[in-house]
Each structure stands twice: as C-alpha cells, then as structure tokens.
Amino acid sequence: MAATISQAAPDAPNFARLFWTRTLPLRLLACVASLGVLLGLQRLFEQRLNDYFLQILILAGINIILAVSLNLINGITGQFSLGHAGFMAVGAYVGGYVSILGSQRLALPPSLIFVLSLLMAATFAGIAGWIVGLPSLRLRGDYLAIVTLGFGEIIRVIWTTVDRIQLPRPFDGLNSILGSVQLGAARGFKDIPLWTNFAWTFALVILCVLSIRNLAESSLGRSMRAVREDEVAAEAAGINTTQVKVLAFVVSSMWAGIAGALGAHLIQYANPNTFNFMKSVEIVVMVVLGGLGSITGCAITAVLLKVLEEVLRTISGAFGVGLGVVFFAAVLSLPRHRAAIAQNALPGVTRWLFWPLLSGAALIFLFFFRRDWLEANVSSLRFVIYGLILIVLMLLRPQGLMGRAEFGWHLFRRRAPQETS
Amino acid sequence: MEILQQIVNGLTQGAIYALIALGYTMVYGVLRLINFAHGDVYMLGAFAGFYSAAWLGLTKRLDAEAPVYDFTHWLQVAVVFFIAMLACALVGAALERFAYRPLRQSPRLTALITAIGVSLVLENGAQAVFSPDPQPFPALIPPTNLIDKPDFNLSLVQVTIIGVAFLLMIGLQFIVTKTRMGRAMRAVSLDRNAASLMGINTDVVIAFTFALGSALAAAGGILNSVYQPTIDPLMGLMVGLKAFVAAVLGGIGSIPGAVLGGLLMSGAETAVVARGYSEYRDAIAFAILILVLLLRPAGLLGRTAPEKV
Numbered sequence: 022m023a024a025t026i027s028q029a030a031p032d033a034p035n036f037a038r039l040f041w042t043r044t045l046p047l048r049l050l051a052c053v054a055s056l057g058v059l060l061g062l063q064r065l066f067e068q069r070l071n072d073y074f075l076q077i078l079i080l081a082g083i084n085i086i087l088a089v090s091l092n093l094i095n096g097i098t099g100q101f102s103l104g105h106a107g108f109m110a111v112g113a114y115v116g117g118y119v120s121i122l123g124s125q126r127l128a129l130p131p132s133l134i135f136v137l138s139l140l141m142a143a144t145f146a147g148i149a150g151w152i153v154g155l156p157s158l159r160l161r162g163d164y165l166a167i168v169t170l171g172f173g174e175i176i177r178v179i180w181t182t183v184d185r186i187q188l189p190r191p192f193d194g195l196n197s198i199l200g201s202v203q204l205g206a207a208r209g210f211k212d213i214p215l216w217t218n219f220a221w222t223f224a225l226v227i228l229c230v231l232s233i234r235n236l237a238e239s240s241l242g243r244s245m246r247a248v249r250e251d252e253v254a255a256e257a258a259g260i261n262t263t264q265v266k267v268l269a270f271v272v273s274s275m276w277a278g279i280a281g282a283l284g285a286h287l288i289q290y291a292n293p294n295t296f297n298f299m300k301s302v303e304i305v306v307m308v309v310l311g312g313l314g315s316i317t318g319c320a321i322t323a324v325l326l327k328v329l330e331e332v333l334r335t336i337s338g339a340f341g342v343g344l345g346v347v348f349f350a351a352v353l354s355l356p357r358h359r360a361a362i363a364q365n366a367l368p369g370v371t372r373w374l375f376w377p378l379l380s381g382a383a384l385i386f387l388f389f390f391r392r393d394w395l396e397a398n399v400s401s402l403r404f405v406i407y408g409l410i411l412i413v414l415m416l417l418r419p420q421g422l423m424g425r426a427e428f429g430w431h432l433f434r435r436r437a438p439q440e441t442s
Numbered sequence: 443m444e445i446l447q448q449i450v451n452g453l454t455q456g457a458i459y460a461l462i463a464l465g466y467t468m469v470y471g472v473l474r475l476i477n478f479a480h481g482d483v484y485m486l487g488a489f490a491g492f493y494s495a496a497w498l499g500l501t502k503r504l505d506a507e508a509p510v511y512d513f514t515h516w517l518q519v520a521v522v523f524f525i526a527m528l529a530c531a532l533v534g535a536a537l538e539r540f541a542y543r544p545l546r547q548s549p550r551l552t553a554l555i556t557a558i559g560v561s562l563v564l565e566n567g568a569q570a571v572f573s574p575d576p577q578p579f580p581a582l583i584p585p586t587n588l589i590d591k592p593d594f595n596l597s598l599v600q601v602t603i604i605g606v607a608f609l610l611m612i613g614l615q616f617i618v619t620k621t622r623m624g625r626a627m628r629a630v631s632l633d634r635n636a637a638s639l640m641g642i643n644t645d646v647v648i649a650f651t652f653a654l655g656s657a658l659a660a661a662g663g664i665l666n667s668v669y670q671p672t673i674d675p676l677m678g679l680m681v682g683l684k685a686f687v688a689a690v691l692g693g694i695g696s697i698p699g700a701v702l703g704g705l706l707m708s709g710a711e712t713a714v715v716a717r718g719y720s721e722y723r724d725a726i727a728f729a730i731l732i733l734v735l736l737l738r739p740a741g742l743l744g745r746t747a748p749e750k751v
Contacts, residue, residue, distance in 0.1 A: 101551055156736050163476045163554050167686065168735060171728030174683075178725040298679070302558060309555055398570035405566045411559030416544050419552045 055227060056220075063220040075219065079287055081327040082222040083280045086229045088307035088323035089316055090276035095305065096314035096425075097237050098269040099249025100158065101166040104173030105277050105304045107153075108146045110180055110296035112278025113285035114204065116142035117213040118186075120286065122200045124214065135216045139225075139282050146278020147271045149176065154270035158263060161252070173301055180293035181207040209292035210285070217287040225283065229276050234316055236272065245269055249314075299404070306407050310414060311421055318423030333403045336395050340388045342406060344381065346413060351377035353417040447594050452712035453705065454600045454669060457607035460704030461662035462685035463692070464614060465534075465655025467700040470689070471631035472651050474550060478557035479537060480659060481682015482564035483530050485675060487660025488579070488667045489572055490526035495580050498522065519582045523606075526664055527657040534656025535649045543645070568675035576674040579667040603665045610661055611701060617654070618697060627651055631695065680724060684711075687731040693744025702742060 119138035157168040184206040247255040311318035332338035362369030589596040618624040629637040688707040692699025
C-alpha cells in the first residue's frame, strides 16, 4: 500500500527547469526596476518629505510585513496566533545585538552588517517560532490562541530580565565572542544604529508579500488552506498537518522578526514592554479587518491602521473615525433589515437605525459637550475604537473588508459579466 | 513556619484566582467560549466596590486598633459586596446579550475575536472613565493580625478572603447541584440543542451563567483589592489570564477543577516568588499552561472528549 502511494506521488520538481523559465529575464528586469524605483523614491522622499511623514511611511511598511506574515498563520492556515509581538521582540533584540556587535568587530560596510543582522533576526525569530510551534500547534482554536499569547508574554518577560548575555559555566568560553552588548533589561535596549530607511523597508515589504503569496499558491499553500478548511479531512487526505502548521508558523515568525529588527533600527531603541499583548492584538486587528486569508486586504488595512493611529491623535480625527465606524455599521447592517423594511417601512427603518443613531448621538454629545474629557483620554480612546471596530466587524461582517478575495488589476479589468449573459 | 506562611499566602491568592476561574469555566461550559472580557469584569467589580464603599462612607483607613466586632461596619461591607456583585452580574448579562448572543451560530473564532474587542473596549473605556492611574482601595477589613509571631502571621484580611471565597463557592455548588436553574445549566453544558428540545430556555440559562460568573468575579475583585489595596483599569488583564490558566489547569468546564486549578496556580506562583525569582511570577502561569496542554489537555479533573468529524 505504502509503495503504491509513493509511486503515485509526483516526481520531485526540476528546480533548474523552474528557474530557467522564459519569463526569467522579465523577472530579473522587474527586480532591478523595482530596486531602482525604490532607491529613486528614497532620494525623493528624503529631500521633499519631512521626517514625520517619512517615519509614518516606513512604520506603515513595517505594519504591512507584520500583517501579511500573521495572515499566513491566522488567515491562510486558519490557526489563531496571539503572540506575534513576541517574535518581533526576538527579531528586534537579535537584530540590534548583531548590528552593534558587527559594527564593533567586523570591518564591513553598514549595509552588509544590516543584511547580516536582518538574516540573524529572521533566523532566531524562526527558531523561536519553531520552538513555540512544535508543541503548541497540536492544539486547536482558542487554546492555541492562549498558548501563543502565553509564549509571547514569556518572551517579553525574558527580555525584561536580561541585562547582558552571559553564558553559564560550560559555555563561558563563548562569552568573549558574544561581546558585552548592554541589552538593558527593563530599561530597554539603547543605541541601535539608525539603518532602516524607505528603500530597505519597502524592498523587504515586496519580498515579504511576494514570498508569502508564492508560498500560499504553492502546493504547500494548498495544504495550508486544506488545514484551515477542515483539519481532520486534511489529515485523512494525507497532509502532514503538524508539519504544514509548523512551517507556516516558522515562516510567519521569521518575517515578524525582520519587522521587529526594522522597527528597532528605525527608532534606535527596543523596549520589552512595547512588544506586549496589545501589540499582538493590534496586528490581529489588521488581519481581521483586512480579511482573514486576503494578503492584499491585510496590506491595505495595515497601512489604514497606521494612518488611523495618526488621525486618532487628535480629537476631531477620532470624532470623524467614530462617525465613520457608525456609518459603516449602519450600511453593513442594512441587508439583515431589508426584509423587515420592505414589509413594514417605518418599524423596519426604526429597528435598523436605532443603534447607529443612538451611538451617533452619543458621539456628537461627547464631541461638543465633553471635549476636554475626550482630549484628556485620547490614547485610551484609540484602543476603545479598535475594540469597537473588532466587535462591529464580527457582528456584521466577520469575513473582514476583503474576505478572502485579493485586490488586483482583475477588479478593474472585469466588465460585469452578469449583465451580458 | 516559613513554609506555613507561604501556604497561607498562597491559599489567599488562590482563593481569589479560583473565584475568577469559576466564571471562565462556567461560561466555557455552556458556550465553549473563552470570555476574554472576564478579567475586565473583575476589574469593574473592584471599581464598583471602590465607588460603593465611597458612597457608604467607608473611605477612612482603618488602623490596627479598629474594633473587629463592629456590626454596622460588617453590614456595610456586605452591602458593598452586594452592590458590586449585582452591578457586575448586570454587566455580564448585558455583554452576553449584546456582544455574544448575536454570534451564537458563528464559528468559535469569531466569538473569540469579539471577546478580545469587548476586553479592549472595557479596559480602555475604564481608563478614560476612571483615570488610568492606580487608586488606593479603602481598607474594608480591619488590618488586625490574628496570629502575630515573628515568623508567622495570619491576618484577619486573609481569613476573611479565604472564608468569603469558600462561602461563595459553596453557594455556587448549591446553585449548580440543587436548584432548577443549576440543573438547566448542567443540561445546557452537556448538549445545548438537546436541552433546548427538552424545553429549557437556553438564552435565559446562558445569560444567568454569565451573570453568576461575573458576580463571582466582582467578589474576587473586591477581595483582591482588599488584599493588595490599589486598583487600576488594567488590573484585570494579567489576573484574568492567570485565572483562565487556572481553569484550564483544573479542567475547563469543571467547577471543582477551577478551584483546584486556582489553588495550584497560586501555589506555584508563591513558590516562585519565595525562591526569589519574582520577575518570573507572570511567566510561570503560562509555563504551567503550556505544560498542562501538552501533557493533559483536558486538565486535571476534565473529561477527555474525542474529536468528532
């Protein structure tokens, strides 16, 4: 039986043939062109854009990496991870460490050291993801969520206690190689070089989106989707579900590590308490809002949420966002009231608009009469709005903005095929 | 005697964890939902206790010589407990009605994400309403030491906490095993559809379960604030997660399991702190959780159910 199965399995792919395709020159050209465009934009932005906008742009890019990578676990493989910030922390610390040590020890240009530190960040975050994933991916659904949350917290607690790396007795010979870089425990990791810029970030964003899209569309990606749809059935169909889940987890945490390292090299500082549960929840909000399973949806909401964060720093911005949420909630809840409205217009409309009007009125009251109170609490109100977005979305459109659809040229190309037929 | 002191400390904290864990376990029992917002209901309970104590004029700090047998004082404390528990029961039932009931038929992850959203709203809303700074909680119980030896002391506060917690647990056990509503709760947790076919109004039962669990969390909130007398809007985050771990450790869905889990959790925590690794206090809970889920996913007293296709 086993022999027939192995005979039926397809031959190993011919990698050489896959690589030397007719589209290869085109692809290489695209790579060179996008690098050129990125470097050009980098020049342009550094001259024309002020530092504040440039920083937001870069942070939005980092958000895209975080959201798209978490989407691989939460959306495509259908597992629910709440510990993405923990892997970011691993990446930030390892990346910062390698950069500082590398600049002390190696006579290499900074960009090469940066590549090295990003690679190390990805490697260590990947190892952390493997260590976390191997035992915990035997669990399902909400248990997995709690365990990943727990691992994220453990990673954070470890960084708050480590001041410098000192290996114990049998390995103390390595201490001279590891050098003495101050990790700062709870005070935070200071003096990380400022190496992240627009071109680096967005080159990695492109790489991340492409690699995850290609992974998701490969046969492994189909296995991941199969695990998402029905794990028992996937296992019965011969998919090694544990292996597939661990692979998704490792790839995802590697990209989280890279995002963490990019962030650390941007703000030149890493504090364990910024990689807390709230950070993980923020990434989950991006993925859920964009649509679990939609790569482009996640990327769009990652940028949107960064913009939202900036908009919500002011009261009038928060007011606008609040009204927007209420409006969308009203629009989204229309379909389930349509039948009632058609049957008996007035009570139906009343039922439909009751909650939106009530919350809109409350918002307007707060904005015009309790403005100083709002102003004193902007930072907490941001998370209140995140929470409300999650609740409203789950109640009215649990599949997120994009669902599992992808945003792309096909949306513009297609000309309403239903009308012609 | 050192070990005896640690046992008493662990028992006090464990009784509080157990009260909160009961809410998790009961809700999980009837809905298969991790109510992420439960820790925040606990926080709201502490704040309700804070404001009702202020309303009753219990704000003055009691010193060690305060009369222990002052009946009106104890009556006022009981009123504080009653108000907070009632308020949180209403909050719990309202959360169920408006956030979780519309999602009864959706996938479990949808409900989990909603619960995270509710938790975000409650925590940060409380920060905006009550101010994010820690506030001193009034001493509701005179800080008298019943046993006061150089290496061992047992305070009235600890005895009251353990006493009240176990009284509430006995009350819960009575409700669950001896009343009609309790029987309905057990039926719903066994099989919701079958229970509904037998004429049980499952909506009422589930709302009641939320209310009961939230009332216990409120009591836990006040007891914890008496023990560690500061309250802040984020106090429920960690405690809630730990209580959840306690519920899983004991076997989620099992009421005696939640109590056992709470006591074991706090025992482990006390041991870690007593050994001098207090910075790992929060990590140990998750380490326990991971070990339990790997070695015995059903928990200590839970039943293992095979996965159905």
